[in-house]
Amino acid sequence: MDQRANNIASQFDIQGNILDIKPLGNGLINDTFKVQTDGADDYVLQRINNAIFRDVELLQHNIECATAHIRKKLAEAGETDIDRKVLRFIPCKTTGKTYWTDGNGYWRVSVFVKDAFTYETVNPEYSYYCGKAFGRFEAQLADIPDKLGETIPDFHNMELRARQLHEAVKADAAGRMAQPEVQAILADLLPFEEEMCKAERLYREGKLPKRICHCDTKVNNMMFDAEGNILCVIDLDTLMPSFVFSDFGDFLRTAANTVAEDDPAVEKVDFKMDIFEAFTKGYLESARVFLTPLEVENLPYAACLFPYMQAVRFFADYINGDTYYKVKYPEHNLVRTRNQVALFHAARRNVPAMKAFIASLSC
Ligand code: GN1
Numbered sequence: 375m376d377q378r379a380n381n382i383a384s385q386f387d388i389q390g391n392i393l394d395i396k397p398l399g400n401g402l403i404n405d406t407f408k409v410q411t412d413g414a415d416d417y418v419l420q421r422i423n424n425a426i427f428r429d430v431e432l433l434q435h436n437i438e439c440a441t442a443h444i445r446k447k448l449a450e451a452g453e454t455d456i457d458r459k460v461l462r463f464i465p466c467k468t469t470g471k472t473y474w475t476d477g478n479g480y481w482r483v484s485v486f487v488k489d490a491f492t493y494e495t496v497n498p499e500y501s502y503y504c505g506k507a508f509g510r511f512e513a514q515l516a517d518i519p520d521k522l523g524e525t526i527p528d529f530h531n532m533e534l535r536a537r538q539l540h541e542a543v544k545a546d547a548a549g550r551m552a553q554p555e556v557q558a559i560l561a562d563l564l565p566f567e568e569e570m571c572k573a574e575r576l577y578r579e580g581k582l583p584k585r586i587c588h589c590d591t592k593v594n595n596m597m598f599d600a601e602g603n604i605l606c607v608i609d610l611d612t613l614m615p616s617f618v619f620s621d622f623g624d625f626l627r628t629a630a631n632t633v634a635e636d637d638p639a640v641e642k643v644d645f646k647m648d649i650f651e652a653f654t655k656g657y658l659e660s661a662r663v664f665l666t667p668l669e670v671e672n673l674p675y676a677a678c679l680f681p682y683m684q685a686v687r688f689f690a691d692y693i694n695g696d697t698y699y700k701v702k703y704p705e706h707n708l709v710r711t712r713n714q715v716a717l718f719h720a721a722r723r724n725v726p727a728m729k730a731f732i733a734s735l736s737c
């Protein structure tokens with residue numbers, strides 16, 4: 375076992391002796407480890423990517439407020455097994471804060487959720503549960519008294535993402551603009567830019583609210599028990615005020631894609647309408663109570679916006695020379711971009727069917 379990791383984990387008020395620490399999960403941003411102990415709980419140790427999350431104090435403030443609020447609601451509702459239904463972060467022994475820094479990096483520890491499973495893909499039944507769970511998650515946070523901030527300012531602001539792409543193209547820092555395929559992808563994306571920036575326009579016109587959203591509702595950020603019940607939502611770094619489109623759109627971006635987001639077989643990419651229907655049904659059952667008609671009307675737009683935004687983000691990173699997302703090989707971000715562009719087109723073709731389905735729901 376790595377002595378450094380052991381030393382870092384020991385800064386936190388964990389119970390029991392550490393037996394082993396090994397890598398966990400496949401996030402693209404933070405580094406995650408499982409800390410096995412001889413006590414009642416195991417833990418998750420995470421190095422927070424401080425280049426991306428610049429304000430760790432705010433980040434942990436958001437997470438502490440949100441988890442405490444959900445914990446309180448679960449307790450009031452008479453829930454048992456609360457440590458499997460909301461994450462619990464462990465304070466540092468010396469500072470009492472839920473993060474620790476050695477001046478070299480920022481670290482935090484949470485209780486490992488026992489007997490829980492995450493999946494890279496889901497069937498329609500599980501999608502329906504995910505929809506219900508995310509609608510409930512947003513509803514639970516709708517009356518949070520604390521003020522939460524944006525852990526990455528303008529994280530899902532499409533206008534900003536479009537601007538960043540334009541800047542990347544102009545700077546051409548990695549010399550990749552000379553590739554004919556890069557030019558072709560750019561020409562494919564640009565005509566939709568204005569259409570995709572609709573949310574920001576509605577917001578400026580005062581028609582669209584920001585709510586507390588998770589903002590990284592990839593399917594693998596949801597934990598299930600062995601029977602397929604949703605336990606909790608994980609990866610709370612991007613929990614912040616945003617449009618509901620974030621949670622709705624990002625879930626479908628991963629769950630409704632016929633293949634993984636970095637599958638090079640673009641011809642296999644399609645938008646699964648059965649997943650859309652099941653998720654939307656569940657989501658609206660929990661969220662219809664607080665959503666405005668304009669939000670509901672624009673859910674099909676959200677299903678297109680997120681593959682588009684992700685394509686723009688992967689593409690800008692490729693052009694910049696892979697400075698943001700972890701890559702496993704040099705073309706990784708380009709492969710991801712192609713995949714997300716194909717998904718965007720597939721989603722867009724399904725907009726009339728999505729609208730018809732939402733209109734058919736009675737709830
Ligand atoms: C990042 O680290 P991970 O995989 O949970 C990213 C998301 C992207 C996603 C694409 C802070 O999330 O926004 O949708 O990769 N998180 C951040 O797979 O940028």
Ligand code: MG
Pocket residue numbers: 401402590592594595609
């Ligand atoms: Mg994740």
